[in-house]
Amino acid sequence: MGQVTLSGKGRRWVLGGHPWIYRDDIAGGEAEPGELLHVEDPNGNSIGWGLFSASSKIAVRLVTSDKAQPKREFWVERVGRAIKAREAMGYLNPEGACRLIAGDADRLPGWIVDLYGRTAVVQSSIQATDRMRDFLVELLEEALPFELETIVDRSDSSVRRFEDLDTRVETLKGEVRDSLVVSEVGLEYEVDVLGGHKTGHYLDQRVNRIRAADLNRGGRVLDAFSYDGLFGIRAALAGASEVICLDQSSSAGERLLRNAERNGVAAKVKFEKVNCMQELRNRLEAGETYDLVVVDPPAFARNRREIKGAERGYVEVNRRAMGLVNPGGLLVSASCSYNVRQPDFVQFLGSASRLAARDVWLEEMRGAAPDHPALLALPESNYLKCAFLRVP
Numbered sequence: 001m002g003q004v005t006l007s008g009k010g011r012r013w014v015l016g017g018h019p020w021i022y023r024d025d026i027a028g029g030e031a032e033p034g035e036l037l038h039v040e041d042p043n044g045n046s047i048g049w050g051l052f053s054a055s056s057k058i059a060v061r062l063v064t065s066d067k068a069q070p071k072r073e074f075w076v077e078r079v080g081r082a083i084k085a086r087e088a089m090g091y092l093n094p095e096g097a098c099r100l101i102a103g104d105a106d107r108l109p110g111w112i113v114d115l116y117g118r119t120a121v122v123q124s125s126i127q128a129t130d131r132m133r134d135f136l137v138e139l140l141e142e143a144l145p146f147e148l149e150t151i152v153d154r155s156d157s158s159v160r161r162f163e164d165l166d167t168r169v170e171t172l173k174g175e176v177r178d179s180l181v182v183s184e185v186g187l188e189y190e191v192d193v194l195g196g197h198k199t200g201h202y203l204d205q206r207v208n209r210i211r212a213a214d215l216n217r218g219g220r221v222l223d224a225f226s227y228d229g230l231f232g233i234r235a236a237l238a239g240a241s242e243v244i245c246l247d248q249s250s251s252a253g254e255r256l257l258r259n260a261e262r263n264g265v266a267a268k269v270k271f272e273k274v275n276c277m278q279e280l281r282n283r284l285e286a287g288e289t290y291d292l293v294v295v296d297p298p299a300f301a302r303n304r305r306e307i308k309g310a311e312r313g314y315v316e317v318n319r320r321a322m323g324l325v326n327p328g329g330l331l332v333s334a335s336c337s338y339n340v341r342q343p344d345f346v347q348f349l350g351s352a353s354r355l356a357a358r359d360v361w362l363e364e365m366r367g368a369a370p371d372h373p374a375l376l377a378l379p380e381s382n383y384l385k386c387a388f389l390r391v392p
């Protein structure tokens, strides 16, 4: 069994409540890559148990501060707790979709499970969950109140490189349907669990899409960085007169058009495969305007070093987007870069409004859907910012 001893600084950090222990804060001990290990303070007192990485700067992710070693019942309880919480949110539905397990935020570090109907997509991002994968899949199947047809392992996220892990995509159970369709509050959509982004879909924006559609009934909509178009399709379902979706991915665009057809709004929804940065500028220069503009770009800052470049990106994209909003209309502007904190993002939006020479009101600052919890002890889990901005 592995064991590490913290330095005095490491002890103070952990007692502050954060569950990650950095390599620099470890004074001694040893463990196998991916092992569950015992963490002790410099005096040999128990701090708890965590999952060890032999490669990442985050050497240990604490799973408990209990003295007793976690056994099978511990993991059964953790998985069960996550699933019960989704059930309480009203998200556990064999025809619907949700994030069942959100890794560190569910105190199951490195382990994500997304549910699309009776298909579960699991994603392991650390050495420990690679070791525990089959066990965690077994617990998932035991805990769910319905049977899974298909289980896919989409462990192909780029963060695996920090753990010296290769990527893999494997079907662990059943077969992936040619067209996997799920329903979510009056909407049906297709998910590509093998080739789509993340585990196939951006589940974190579900409530923001509903809110944006509610606030715009009847106007023209521009959905930039649309992926498979659910901001736009929701807006069309709520009565938008015309919806233009822009993204660089042609496969997402094809799915988007099938989704529009499936929901009976194909006549109103168009897709263009473009570079959004350029296209927003083109539309601004052409004098186009919309009642609702959505900009939901990929993370511009993947680490602290990239923040300066990200600032330029967010200011520029929002400056252009603000210029495209009709007076009285709405801009929904998202940032999924954890490294850009909410006050920074609001400041970037302020710079954009100055450059766009438009007054802009911050009506609501929203986050991810509840099935992507923001654990208070782990600020890193509070990554999504979705600003609802009125342009009077």
Ligand SMILES: C[S@@+](CC[C@H](N)C(=O)[O-])C[C@H]1O[C@@H](n2cnc3c(N)ncnc32)[C@H](O)[C@@H]1O
Pocket: 197, 201, 202, 205, 225, 226, 227, 228, 229, 230, 231, 246, 247, 248, 249, 252, 274, 275, 276, 277, 296, 297, 298, 299, 336
């Ligand atoms: C965060 S996702 C958007 C999610 C989407 N709004 C939703 O609700 O599902 C970002 C999208 O931006 C697209 N993208 C990234 N860079 C782009 C660019 N320069 N021009 C157009 N699309 C881009 C990606 O293909 C991806 O679909």
